[in-house]
Amino acid sequence: MNDRVIDAQSQPPAPSQRGAGGRSGARQPSLQPVNLLAKCELFDEQWQPRIVAEVNDYQFKIARVEGEFVWHAHEDTDEAFLVLEGELRIDLPHGSVTLGPGELYVVPRGVRHRPVAEREAKLMLVEPRGVVNTGDAGGERTAEGDRWV
Ligand code: NI
Numbered sequence: 518m519n520d521r522v523i524d525a526q527s528q529p530p531a532p533s534q535r536g537a538g539g540r541s542g543a544r545q546p547s548l549q550p551v552n553l554l555a556k557c558e559l560f561d562e563q564w565q566p567r568i569v570a571e572v573n574d575y576q577f578k579i580a581r582v583e584g585e586f587v588w589h590a591h592e593d594t595d596e597a598f599l600v601l602e603g604e605l606r607i608d609l610p611h612g613s614v615t616l617g618p619g620e621l622y623v624v625p626r627g628v629r630h631r632p633v634a635e636r637e638a639k640l641m642l643v644e645p646r647g648v649v650n651t652g653d654a655g656g657e658r659t660a661e662g663d664r665w666v
Pocket residue numbers: 589590591596630650651652
């Protein structure tokens with residue numbers, strides 16, 4: 518883990534990473550890149566997405582996942598999955614798609630899906646602010662929202 522990441526952990530998210538910073542015009546943007554895999558090392562809970570950046574009303578979230586998640590759908594939004602490390606299978610009503618590192622898949626709004634990882638995988642999700650991880654399913658695997666790393 519490099520010094521830059523440790524430094525980033527000790528500070529609140531930079532205004533530039535929260536999207537709104539640019540609108541205020543009062544502060545200079547951060548000069549630090551967001552290293553997604555390094556950010557994944559800053560927490561170890563699985564299926565608990567952490568926000569790393571916002572772009573307008575959309576959030577970039579990272580997550581560590583392992584095992585089977587619950588079947589669910591997001592009635593109001595598409596959901597993008599980008600695998601950073603490991604392998605993720607997304608089960609869909611008509612089949613499944615398996616993603617490796619660097620591969621992206623978008624689940625369209627309203628389509629039921631179940632993410633599955635045989636071994637731990639690290640992901641990035643892109644979705645509008647406020648999306649709940651379990652969608653319409655709810656239940657004990659629902660993650661607390663709005664947690665930054
Ligand atoms: Ni989902």
